[in-house]
Amino acid sequence: MPTRKANATWEGGLQSGKGSFEGESGAIQGSYSFGSRFGDAGGTNPEELLAAAEAACFSMALAVGLEQNGTPATRVHTDAACTITKEAEGFRITTIALRCLAQVPNVDADTFASIAAATKAGCPVSKALAGVDIQLDAALE
């Protein structure tokens, strides 16, 4: 089964150092720093990558679930917000909040809600992120 690769390099200390990463596909790369992760400096950070991974996996998996139900979606759009919090033992990624809007002809709201909830619990990235409270607000549009 597929194995996907990426790498990252950090140079220097926490406050003054700098990081960069790139994926093997060539499609993703970026720089990060203490400021881009814990402050408002430009650049990306691991939490944005996790939010993108969860949003991408959830949107794809919800489309699959709706297709398997015989009510395929035209479009599934998901916003993900990933929060990191300082705790006594250090930083912890506490929540990823999903807001999903889906165009699904011919599905009733209860069935949609049930499939969306099952997708939140069961999609591969949700299962991987078992240490995070994943929250879902899903609606038909």
Added chain:
Amino acid sequence: MPTRKANATWEGGLQSGKGSFEGESGAIQGSYSFGSRFGDAGGTNPEELLAAAEAACFSMALAVGLEQNGTPATRVHTDAACTITKEAEGFRITTIALRCLAQVPNVDADTFASIAAATKAGCPVSKALAGVDIQLDAALE
């Protein structure tokens, strides 16, 4: 504490559909498909994003741990390989294998190994990815 946002859209069915994602920073965006996730088609996928997040977080956190030990690193480089496997109940992200090479003046190998192991277990993205077996091969260069 910081909340980082990204979004993704999936249009169409599993085999014929297509996805795209973007992060709020503007630093990451990409397209994905069944072929780019489970085959060899071009484009990225959620597993590559998870590999990048884990590599980025681990490299930064190991630099912090070495700095706190009084033996700051000059450079920490980490390759991450994320594997997704088909199981009876569907796809599961099973492992992220990390290979780390670090330039650390004045640290002994045992201390380095201990700090690296603690970082693997305790960095925020590792803790978030509690459903994944994270493996580490770390060496001084």
